[in-house]
Amino acid sequence: MYEKYGDYSEESFTDLYDYLPIYSQRDDINFYVEWANRLDKDVLELGCGTGRVSIPIIYTGVNVIGLDYSMPMLKKFKSKLEQEEWDIAERLSIIRGDMTNFRLNKKFGLIILPFRPFQHLISVEDQLKCLKSVRDHLTTDGYFIFDVFNPNPERLLSPAFGPVIDIPRFEMSDGKMLTRTSRVLKSHWKDKWNEYEFLYEIEDLNGIIKKIVQKTTMRYFHVEEIELLLDMAGLKILELYGDFDSSPYEPNSPEEIYVAGIK
Numbered sequence: 621m622y623e624k625y626g627d628y629s630e631e632s633f634t635d636l637y638d639y640l641p642i643y644s645q646r647d648d649i650n651f652y653v654e655w656a657n658r659l660d661k662d663v664l665e666l667g668c669g670t671g672r673v674s675i676p677i678i679y680t681g682v683n684v685i686g687l688d689y690s691m692p693m694l695k696k697f698k699s700k701l702e703q704e705e706w707d708i709a710e711r712l713s714i715i716r717g718d719m720t721n722f723r724l725n726k727k728f729g730l731i732i733l734p735f736r737p738f739q740h741l742i743s744v745e746d747q748l749k750c751l752k753s754v755r756d757h758l759t760t761d762g763y764f765i766f767d768v769f770n771p772n773p774e775r776l777l778s779p780a781f782g783p784v785i786d787i788p789r790f791e792m793s794d795g796k797m798l799t800r801t802s803r804v805l806k807s808h809w810k811d812k813w814n815e816y817e818f819l820y821e822i823e824d825l826n827g828i829i830k831k832i833v834q835k836t837t838m839r840y841f842h843v844e845e846i847e848l849l850l851d852m853a854g855l856k857i858l859e860l861y862g863d864f865d866s867s868p869y870e871p872n873s874p875e876e877i878y879v880a881g882i883k
């Protein structure tokens with residue numbers, strides 16, 4: 621059931637996740653933490669990964685449930701949790717599941733989907749299944765907050781994008797050197813999704829280079845399409861930001877950050 625999502629099922633990649641600066645230094649954490657703090661309600665994080673966002677949220681004092689389908693990502697999350705004090709760790713539950721089809725028998729005042737997992741849902745059917753599951757788990761006054769990147773028209777028009785070095789050589793905390801090169805393998809123009817390949821080259825202290833290839837797919841969304849999808853799932857946009865400093869969405873904003881609620 622989980623094999624179709626090949627990329628996050630590989631330990632070799634998930635081992636790297638927390639090391640990569642474009643992930644670990646992403647400036648979205650305060651945004652999500654502030655919403656959790658302000659609402660002070662139980663939080664459900666879909667596509668929680670290694671707990672990059674969930675763990676800082678538990679420190680606001682709320683309870684968090686993290687859901688993800690990837691065993692290796694959840695394994696990393698669990699090992700990070702084991703390093704936390706018990707009164708922090710006990711406020712967090714981790715569930716293995718698919719965000720397009722889950723049933724938790726509980727409603728939440730805040731459901732979050734940070735750092736673009738929604739873009740891994742290629743078909744409209746899966747997107748709607750995810751949004752309808754969200755609606756079923758949201759309290760009537762609850763908030764659903766998620767982000768996708770604002771599609772870059774140049775990339776959309778040049779399907780043979782890359783290869784480019786998007787993570788220049790840097791030293792990881794274990795002394796190994798890492799470089800990442802990315803490229804678009806195939807562009808599905810009509811259905812607005814791309815197949816990506818990321819090549820990680822990791823050089824150890826003896827100069828031996830190990831290569832890891834990660835493949836992933838990303839769907840592109842424009843605002844009016846998200847608006848329509850939310851509407852079809854019984855949800856509506858309450859607020860729309862263009863970046864994690866809560867600036868309003870503009871055509872050239874880097875992100876589309878949706879705050880949605882029940883229609």
Ligand SMILES: C[S@@+](CC[C@H](N)C(=O)[O-])C[C@H]1O[C@@H](n2cnc3c(N)ncnc32)[C@H](O)[C@@H]1O
Pocket residue numbers: 625628666667668669670671672673687688689690693717718719720733734735736737740
């Ligand atoms: C870019 S990571 C984001 C992880 C985390 N939210 C963060 O901000 O660091 C995407 C995550 O979405 C998860 N994911 C993708 N599709 C999923 C699905 N259908 N159901 C559950 N998790 C999914 C992946 O396993 C991965 O952990």
